[in-house]
Amino acid sequence: MSITIKTAADADGMRIAGRLASEVLDMLTLHVKPGITTDELDRLAHRHIVEVQDAVPAPLNYAPPGYTPYPKSICTSINHQVCHGIPNDRPLKNGDIVNIDVTVIKDGWHGDTSRMFVVGEGSIAARRLCSLTYEAMWRGIVKVKPGVRLGDIGHAIQTFTERQGFSIVREFCGHGIGRKFHEEPQVLHYGRPGTLEELVPGMVFTIEPMVNAGRREIKELGDGWTIVTKDRSLSAQWEHTVLVTDTGYEVLTLSAGSPPPPEPGAA
Template sequence: MGITLKSPDAQAKMRAAGEAAASVLMMLEDHVRPGISTAELDRIARHYIEGPLGCVSATVGYTAGGSRPPFTGAICTSVNHVVCHGIPGPKVLKKGDILNIDVTVIKDGFHGDTSKMYFVGEPSVLGRRLVETCHQAMIEGIRQVKPGARLGDIGHAIQIYAEARGFSIVREYCGHGIGEVFHEDPQVVHYGRPGTGLELVPGMTFTIEPMLNAGRAEVKELPDQWTVVTKDHALSAQWEHTILVTETGFEVLTLRDGAL
């Protein structure tokens, strides 16, 4: 799938889809607590997406082009050493857990895709540092976005920030172009060399979604063909925003509470 440059009308629809996706994560904040299951969080999210938001979940029934069994959740719930694509189920959250919730909705034919980390009670010192470092690494990457910059500038900024603080970067999964199609070009990796890769131009929309591990970078996919975990069972964290390249820089289309 090639890169699509979004017209002003398409940008407005992307903005609305991004705001809708962000509102799901804000709504869930009060529900993330010890004792709740990830299946219950999914039920709450799906009711909100299909009801008050008037949107469609992009992930329910998603098969990644037919290569995987249909995903069953309206959100991905990745707890502790789960890197990404955690399937909601009977897992009950406990104090000290760190949790990523990833949501993608479709509104007026356009996708809004975002994720955030939650603390379930008070996290460990390492868990908090990992989550906060991952968030700032994402921001460092976002700050590189402007016309004339290159994808390698984004990846490099994320890599040097994360690795300088002792965390490893998952390389098997990356950000992606997005619009009327869930996953399109370009691929946005979270490591690299400055001045390399595709040049950014106004109208591009893509996600930046670094995944950092507290241990080694290696990951593995479980037999369910979705859930990805760290091979050494070390903690993992991820944050994600959908970004628009503007004439002068960038716009974050999935802001929560108006700020990064």
């Protein structure tokens, strides 16, 4: 499978889809508090995507080879859940951390983004994990420009993360995206500088590191989707969709409520 290079018109379509995905997270932010269920968050997101945005929630009934169709419109991964958590009727508790992952299809284009939310107060350790995972994602994003290789991005994320005493999940990675949910290339969040594909203008892919407070080993639950840390340590993830431009990068999944990039040298 080859990497699809997006035209300027393609990028315009992806910019709209990306903004819409981010606006779903903006809308949900006020609702993420103790007592709400992830099922309710899913219903709110579904209604907003379908009725307000006139778009399609990409995860709903998504079924890659070997998987049963995903039953919800967003993914909600709580505490030691790494990714692909399925919304359910369990109320969120004070101190939980939750990743909400949204992918919207608008006019055939996919916009894919996720954020971490701390429910209520949250411990210092949980907040630190979420904050440093956000910075790890940005350490990768700022590397993006023509001529850089994917290994340079992975290396930047890995070295920063491991310096903080955290570990990078290796079984899941970022991915190309466009008219398909998952395209080439795979974007590893670890690696060696100067290796893997060279970036060229028009490439679009996600950067979405999954960072564990403990060891990097994971396992899949019986629902066939939810991934958890083997040692039950907390896990965090952030995700943006990024376009390679002639001179650098453009983040396509930004909206009015997007958190600003971290301050340089914040960690």
